[in-house]
Amino acid sequence: MEDRESRYERIVRLRSDPSTYYALLGMRVEGLEEGKSRLVLPVEKKHLNAGGVVHGGALASLADASIAAALATLMDLEREGMITVEMKINYLAPVRDGQLSAEGKVIQKGRSIAVGESCLYDSSGKLVAKATATFMIQPRS
Amino acid sequence: MEDRESRYERIVRLRSDPSTYYALLGMRVEGLEEGKSRLVLPVEKKHLNAGGVVHGGALASLADASIAAALATLMDLEREGMITVEMKINYLAPVRDGQLSAEGKVIQKGRSIAVGESCLYDSSGKLVAKATATFMIQPRS
């Protein structure tokens, strides 16, 4: 298994690829620890729905990404891949501007199933959404 | 309350605003009926994660949007607004290309709470994700 530094570098590198969904939304990894991640998303006009608040899908995207990044810190990325089985998010407060941050955390990692959660905060530190996600871990073919 | 045609036109018009999250993702409304919607999202490179499959957040966004559009057909949009309370999505198969379509449907609309679901299909008609969402309906202030 790669060492911790290599895993973290790989996670950030993959998620900094300008061609991917991360770049489309403007998400980026701000910090990683074993089983934990911190992602940020600076809110722009493009994230808003017609009502002027950040679209639920953008928050769901950030939550999903933060839990996946947290899980990646615990995986052997050379040999294992993950797929999201399901995700659930509760929206607690509308967001209109500022910067969103997501704190992803793995709450259980078994051999083939992992579960994590994410707390999303607005610029003032208010909890604006909370999500749970289940992943399947698979050997890379 | 507006008549049906006006409501449908308004739903499509709002969701065609090029400044919004709909445009960022490339989602559009293809059809509306009372309590139902059909949205499409042509898959592009920008929707993919580093593994080459459509990011779960993009599917969650399409699902959320399709349920909201279905609910909008049953609302008095002049006087009522909706906010997403929570959403849950199961991912059933990876998607790499082609066009995603989402069929949103309201399964219950009470005075203040509505629940809907969405089935997402790939170009071949395979079910690739299924979502449920809860909305709160509020008088516009």
Added chain:
Amino acid sequence: MEDRESRYERIVRLRSDPSTYYALLGMRVEGLEEGKSRLVLPVEKKHLNAGGVVHGGALASLADASIAAALATLMDLEREGMITVEMKINYLAPVRDGQLSAEGKVIQKGRSIAVGESCLYDSSGKLVAKATATFMIQPRS
């Protein structure tokens, strides 16, 4: 793999064991088809919460059981076991009496993950809850 009849008989027999949670709640299997089940639960005073309506946990139990029974029809019960990974239920209307019925259905069965859903109805045929559940399928050790 056992034939269909044997599988169905085994499913009903296991779930008719008077020592189990099925009996505690008074649930029973009324019908099975490939990938589908119908369970019933006659509402009694013991299922009610202090407010006089059926406790959410009783509805969740019936939903979970109906999806598991539907999945069992597709499994090789000699060689495979299932565990519930997660469940999500939306409560659509309160229930006070009569008989609950649950129609469980598998919407996807892969090698290791299966997803199903259940619609719960009251005696008048009204949809009172809708649930989704994810299962992991494992070889019996």
Added chain:
Amino acid sequence: MEDRESRYERIVRLRSDPSTYYALLGMRVEGLEEGKSRLVLPVEKKHLNAGGVVHGGALASLADASIAAALATLMDLEREGMITVEMKINYLAPVRDGQLSAEGKVIQKGRSIAVGESCLYDSSGKLVAKATATFMIQPRS
């Protein structure tokens, strides 16, 4: 609004009614604080499924009950009632015996919607399930 002591007493009293679902399952309130609850359920044979593990529905019941009890500590029970809108539970480890405990917590309480979560532990203190639930708060009619 009742004072804190009266609210707590009322919550315990209601949930100790021997005719209710609480008693059927053998759940009881062990502790209450503002926005928090601790419930226990001593595992008996009646809670097990045919596979010898506690049925997912029993865990879902305990989780739902613990979040409702936590929410009740923040409500004016003379004037307000709650109904569960939806619940989601992830099962993290099977339970065969011992005593389950559930720590319920409110993570947001608005005027009409409240969201809470619950962590379920086995006798050894291992996290065996985690749940989230959404409630609607309504004036008593």
